[in-house]
Amino acid sequence: MSVDVGAVVAARRDAFRAGTTRPLRWRREQLLNLQRMLEEQSERWARALHADLGKSETEAHITEIGFCVGEIRHILKHLDDWVEPERVKVPVSQKPGRAEIVNEPLGVVLIVSPWNYPLHLLVAPLAAALAAGNAVVCKPSELAPATSAELASLLPQYLDTEAVAVVEGGPEVATALLDERVDHVFFTGSTAIGRKVMAAAARHLTPVTLELGGKSPAIVDRSARLDVTAKRIVLGRFMNAGQTCVAPDHVLVDEEVESELCERMVAAVHDFFGDDPAASADLGRIVNDRHVARLQGLLDGGGYEEVLVGGDVDAASRYVAPTILRGVRPDAPVMGEEIFGPILPVLGVPSLDDAIDAVNAGEKPLALYVFAEDDDAVEAVLERTSSGGVCVNHTLLQLGVPDLPFGGVGESGTGAYHGRAGFDALSHRKSVFRKSTRPDPSIVYPPYGRWKSKV
Numbered sequence: 218m219s220v221d222v223g224a225v226v227a228a229r230r231d232a233f234r235a236g237t238t239r240p241l242r243w244r245r246e247q248l249l250n251l252q253r254m255l256e257e258q259s260e261r262w263a264r265a266l267h268a269d270l271g272k273s274e275t276e277a278h279i280t281e282i283g284f285c286v287g288e289i290r291h292i293l294k295h296l297d298d299w300v301e302p303e304r305v306k307v308p309v310s311q312k313p314g315r316a317e318i319v320n321e322p323l324g325v326v327l328i329v330s331p332w333n334y335p336l337h338l339l340v341a342p343l344a345a346a347l348a349a350g351n352a353v354v355c356k357p358s359e360l361a362p363a364t365s366a367e368l369a370s371l372l373p374q375y376l377d378t379e380a381v382a383v384v385e386g387g388p389e390v391a392t393a394l395l396d397e398r399v400d401h402v403f404f405t406g407s408t409a410i411g412r413k414v415m416a417a418a419a420r421h422l423t424p425v426t427l428e429l430g431g432k433s434p435a436i437v438d439r440s441a442r443l444d445v446t447a448k449r450i451v452l453g454r455f456m457n458a459g460q461t462c463v464a465p466d467h468v469l470v471d472e473e474v475e476s477e478l479c480e481r482m483v484a485a486v487h488d489f490f491g492d493d494p495a496a497s498a499d500l501g502r503i504v505n506d507r508h509v510a511r512l513q514g515l516l517d518g519g520g521y522e523e524v525l526v527g528g529d530v531d532a533a534s535r536y537v538a539p540t541i542l543r544g545v546r547p548d549a550p551v552m553g554e555e556i557f558g559p560i561l562p563v564l565g566v567p568s569l570d571d572a573i574d575a576v577n578a579g580e581k582p583l584a585l586y587v588f589a590e591d592d593d594a595v596e597a598v599l600e601r602t603s604s605g606g607v608c609v610n611h612t613l614l615q616l617g618v619p620d621l622p623f624g625g626v627g628e629s630g631t632g633a634y635h636g637r638a639g640f641d642a643l644s645h646r647k648s649v650f651r652k653s654t655r656p657d658p659s660i661v662y663p664p665y666g667r668w669k670s671k672v
């Protein structure tokens with residue numbers, strides 16, 4: 218390994234200890250520079266994202282560049298309030314005195330990010346870390362090399378390099394960074410690697426935020442508006458060629474409306490991507506050959522009755538057609554792991570209760586989608602299932618509300634960020650109690666026995 222990761226972390230710690238990152242002025246300046254970096258270099262970002270994932274310019278602007286700009290603006294608007302100490306009540310027995318919670322930065326935050334939204338998933342946690350006054354070491358994903366190279370080149374041009382560093386590399390670099398002692402690890406990626414990250418962080422008792430994955434279901438009730446439902450599920454599933462952590466992974470649909478939903482979803486695929494989706498500028502490509510082979514394996518593994526649309530794979534161009542499978546058995550390979558590609562299994566269920574049972578039989582997902590016009594159906598799903606977040610009657614949009622914490626639960630993650638939640642995640646809420654030196658009653662000091670006879 219060519220980089221001395223120990224030295225990189227030590228230099229950020231020196232900057233933190235010198236107090237560089239604490240002033241509100243510094244935090245604001247860094248956030249504005251980060252925003253400027255996104256806006257001034259938007260063409261370079263779009264080119265890199267296209268090179269890595271065949272991402273369309275529109276998708277790059279909405280889901281990566283624009284998303285981060287929106288997040289930074291929101292932080293800048295509220296940061297003055299967030300940093301204010303929070304006064305709390307003092308009980309009579311403790312008066313006179315003043316009690317408050319002070320948000321202090323943690324120190325050095327290590328951010329390890331994945332390849333699927335390689336700009337967004339590094340810059341959004343970085344913005345939260347800077348807002349909270351931390352020094353930061355960023356490790357982008359090696360599987361999105363063009364974006365990783367741009368991050369390594371552009372972040373140092375816009376941010377204070379004493380406090381913020383980018384280290385490129387793969388698992389060995391990430392492992393070496395985790396061997397160093399940092400004050401918080403912010404990891405986004407797979408559940409399997411999340412487990413390793415948590416174990417590595419435990420050696421230093423370093424707290425972690427783990428933004429992981431899983432199989433996020435879309436439940437379609439018989440009361441759903443099927444025309445809208447079909448379009449919104451297809452949009453969420455096939456955006457970024459299905460490589461979205463909160464994408465609907467599979468559909469659990471009431472058998473009564475299954476056929477109509479399937480027809481409408483197939484129509485939506487045609488409407489969105491044309492008769493030859495390989496020629497569509499709006500369909501991304503699979504990140505690498507290994508993932509193409511994995512997706513091909515899921516299709517070859519069977520366990521379903523019909524391919525309603527798609528099914529073809531061109532390994533040379535890393536193209537997997539938007540694919541909808543019907544009659545999928547719960548034990549099909551495609552149901553055995555997070556799909557993370559443009560394949561959508563549809564499972565018919567006799568009732569809403571069965572859909573809820575199917576969700577509860579698996580690990581708690583990162584996202585859950587429920588499509589219904591019947592409010593009781595929505596409430597039943599909300600009350601009887603657990604997931605990182607829920608979006609009712611749409612997909613993905615829960616991420617666009619900056620005041621909603623974004624994170625998983627159970628196997629889909631630990632901790633959350635976006636907006637205030639990100640600031641809180643990367644701050645320590647320090648309790649401060651200020652006492653006056655007057656009065657100073659001697660009753661509180663030993664020896665206590667001397668008061669006994671008088672009490």
Ligand code: NAD
Nearest residue numbers: 330331332357358387388391406407410428429430431462
């Ligand atoms: P990944 O877990 O393979 O890699 C993520 C990062 O971890 C990369 O930077 C990688 O270099 C690093 N890494 C690899 N081996 C490591 C090790 N042994 N120790 C420490 N770090 C290591 O994930 P991926 O394939 O890049 O991303 C896909 C996964 O991420 C999916 O499961 C998806 O659901 C999940 N994801 C979750 C979110 C979220 O916000 N919750 C967002 C995007 C993706």
